[in-house]
Amino acid sequence: MTQLRTRFAPSPTGYLHIGGLRTALYSYLYAKKNNGKFILRIEDTDQGRYVEGAVEIIYRTLHETGLNYDEGPDVGGDYGPYIQSQRSDEYMKYALQLVESGHAYYCFCSEERLETLPAVNGARRYDKHCLSLSKEEIAERLARGDKFVIRQNMPTTGSTTYHDAVYGDITIDNSELEDQILIKSDGMPTYNFANVIDDHLMGINCVMRGIEYLSSTPKYNLLYDAFGWERPMYIHMPPIMKDAQHKLSKRNGDASYEDLINKGFLKEAIINYIALLGWSPKDDSEKMSFDELLSKFDISGINKSPSIFDPVKLAWLNSLYIKEMTPEAFADYAAPWIEKCYLKNFDKALVCKLTQSRIETFAEIEEKLRFLVEFGEFDSSLYDNQKQKTNADTAREVLPKVRDKFAKVDQWDNEHLYGALIELASELGVKNGKVLWPARIALTGLAATPGGASEIAELLGREETLSRLERSIERLG
RNA sequence: GGCUCCAUAGUCUAGCGGCCUAGGACGUUGGCCUCUCACGCCGAUAACAUGGGUUCGAGUCCCAUUGGAGUCACCA
Numbered sequence: 014m015t016q017l018r019t020r021f022a023p024s025p026t027g028y029l030h031i032g033g034l035r036t037a038l039y040s041y042l043y044a045k046k047n048n049g050k051f052i053l054r055i056e057d058t059d060q061g062r063y064v065e066g067a068v069e070i071i072y073r074t075l076h077e078t079g080l081n082y083d084e085g086p087d088v089g090g091d092y093g094p095y096i097q098s099q100r101s102d103e104y105m106k107y108a109l110q111l112v113e114s115g116h117a118y119y120c121f122c123s124e125e126r127l128e129t130l131p132a133v134n135g136a137r138r139y140d141k142h143c144l145s146l147s148k149e150e151i152a153e154r155l156a157r158g159d160k161f162v163i164r165q166n167m168p169t170t171g172s173t174t175y176h177d178a179v180y181g182d183i184t185i186d187n188s189e190l191e192d193q194i195l196i197k198s199d200g201m202p203t204y205n206f207a208n209v210i211d212d213h214l215m216g217i218n219c220v221m222r223g224i225e226y227l228s229s230t231p232k233y234n235l236l237y238d239a240f241g242w243e244r245p246m247y248i249h250m251p252p253i254m255k256d257a258q259h260k261l262s263k264r265n266g267d268a269s270y271e272d273l274i275n276k277g278f279l280k281e282a283i284i285n286y287i288a289l290l291g292w293s294p295k296d297d298s299e300k301m302s303f304d305e306l307l308s309k310f311d312i313s314g315i316n317k318s319p320s321i322f323d324p325v326k327l328a329w330l331n332s333l334y335i336k337e338m339t340p341e342a343f344a345d346y347a348a349p350w351i352e353k354c355y356l357k358n359f360d361k362a363l364v365c366k367l368t369q370s371r372i373e374t375f376a377e378i379e380e381k382l383r384f385l386v387e388f389g390e391f392d393s394s395l396y397d398n399q400k401q402k403t404n405a406d407t408a409r410e411v412l413p414k415v416r417d418k419f420a421k422v423d424q425w426d427n428e429h430l431y432g433a434l435i436e437l438a439s440e441l442g443v444k445n446g447k448v449l450w451p452a453r454i455a456l457t458g459l460a461a462t463p464g465g466a467s468e469i470a471e472l473l474g475r476e477e478t479l480s481r482l483e484r485s486i487e488r489l490g
Numbered sequence: 491g492g493c494u495c496c497a498u499a500g501u502c503u504a505g506c507g508g509c510c511u512a513g514g515a516c517g518u519u520g521g522c523c524u525c526u527c528a529c530g531c532c533g534a535u536a537a538c539a540u541g542g543g544u545u546c547g548a549g550u551c552c553c554a555u556u557g558g559a560g561u562c563a564c565c566a
Contacts, residue, residue: 018538022566023566024565024566026565026566055566057566058565058566059564059565059566061565062552063564076499124564127564132491133492134491134492134493134562135492135562136491136492136561136562137563138562146535162564169552180495180496181496181511183494183495184494185493186493188493189492189493189494189561189562191562191563191564194563194564196564197564198564199564201564203564203565203566204565204566205566207558224496224559224561225560225561225566226547226560226561226566227495227560228493228494228495228496228560228561228562229560229561229562231505237562240554249495251495251496251559251560252559252560253553254559257495257558257559258559260559281556286502289502289503289515290502291502292503293502293503293504293514295504296504296514297503297504297513297514297515298514299502299514299515299516305516316496316502317495317497318496318497318558319496319558319559320501320502320503321501321502321514322501323501323502323517324500324516325501325516325517326502326516326517327516328516329515329516330516331518333531335521336529342560345540368528369529370526370528370529371528371529381527381528398526398554399535401525401526424524429498429527434524443555445525446525446526446557448525449525449526450525450526452525453525454526457526459526459527459529460527461526461527462525462526462527463526463527463528464525464526464527464528465524465525465526465527466525466526467525468525
């Protein structure tokens with residue numbers, strides 16, 4: 014049995030978008046699941062769209078997410094080069110072979126003539142005008158140096174059927190197929206041609222890609238047939254949408270992998286989430302490690318319909334990964350986020366301890382603790398709390414005592430601070446809440462905070478805590 | 491517009507003729523826990539697009555309608 018070989022073939026046009034990453038993920042998983050090889054090939058036949066640095070982003074993202082390819086531009090392999098622009102000589106040779114066998118032909122038509130072609134069913138279709146050119150005429154125009162393209166000669170009758178692993182049998186009438194260009198006038202192959210040649214030359218026997226190629230696949234198969242090559246297995250995948258009508262696309266500024274990382278999502282969560290968009294395991298697993306994905310992945314679980322990218326569910330998954338991080342790992346990962354804002358002035362370990370269970374993305378750390386540097390006027394009705402039986406009046410009584418208790422605390426940590434507050438409550442013969450609630454409000458001016466009164470006092474430090482208490486007491490009059 | 495494909499709750503999905511009074515998850519929501527919030531735990535909410543068939547029996551098969559996606563480039 015021949016070894017399974019899948020490939021991921023992106024064009025270097027910027028950040029790796031989510032749909033592309035998912036295609037790479039599935040290709041990788043399917044290959045590894047079957048002891049096959051996963052190959053990376055860069056499709057840069059359109060120099061106009063080339064973006065500087067895009068290739069490096071692809072390498073980095075794939076390595077970072079664990080989608081390590083067995084062969085590729087930067088890791089080598091027996092079927093290189095793995096960058097299409099470096100294989101240009103190959104294509105013309107194969108195109109000429111097709112011209113020889115009648116499966117393709119030279120076309121000298123000008124853009125102007127093409128534009129005069131009548132539109133059929135809303136689309137302009139090439140009329141095979143140059144197919145009837147005589148050998149002599151072609152030779153003459155070639156010798157004269159006329160610009161030309163090479164077109165695939167499609168059959169005009171009958172139909173072509175192929176089997177797709179997720180969509181089943183797909184049949185397209187040959188009359189729907191246009192005589193597509195194989196070699197452009199600049200001598201470069203089109204994607205449609207290079208793709209087939211390279212896949213065959215690289216021994217790719219399983220093609221996984223987006224559904225946008227579903228209806229053009231018959232054209233590729235006709236090419237395989239013309240060369241007498243064996244057709245690969247096809248696995249097309251539904252698109253990932255932004256909403257019911259629009260595809261997620263980087264052109265619209267939608268999230269790329271890099272964007273998500275920059276927004277504070279963990280790569281594990283991103284991979285886990287996109288694996289679930291359009292695929293589901295046999296059991297009801299949702300949170301899965303990379304290894305679990307590998308063992309559970311199966312193409313029979315791939316869906317046929319488009320799925321909408323839901324940032325809310327991604328955030329939920331992300332929070333799950335955040336919670337299981339060790340305090341050390343969390344602190345490590347949070348460091349850059351803490352470093353770029355006011356939080357760097359506070360005890361980092363405490364900041365981490367207070368936020369780890371309260372955030373879904375790292376970007377939320379800053380806003381969660383903004384009150385540490387913003388403390389102004391606040392409505393005294395915040396002291397009202399039905400359950401704790403507190404209000405501005407009870408606060409007026411309790412707060413000075415809290416201040417005095419805190420002033421006497423010798424060891425400024427949560428344990429001692431909490432102990433002091435509890436002690437005060439018991440001395441006053443009231444429920445803990447009667448002291449804790451107003452203390453927290455007086456320190457933050459917020460109805461909800463990421464931590465209780467003592468934890469916040471610990472973070473604020475002795476000086477700031479006493480100062481805030483003083484100010485709040487004054488305001489109550 | 492032609493062609494191809496798709497159609498279970500707001501969202502991601504399970505379901506491959508009887509096990510479905512349709513399961514899981516996110517979200518929303520009620521409660522418990524609790525130094526507020528969050529976490530955690532328990533419960534609730536909401537779907538088979540419509541209409542015809544086939545069958546003893548249809549979310550599951552067929553057809554039509556409707557809705558949606560993809561494609562029709564010297565872009566990939």
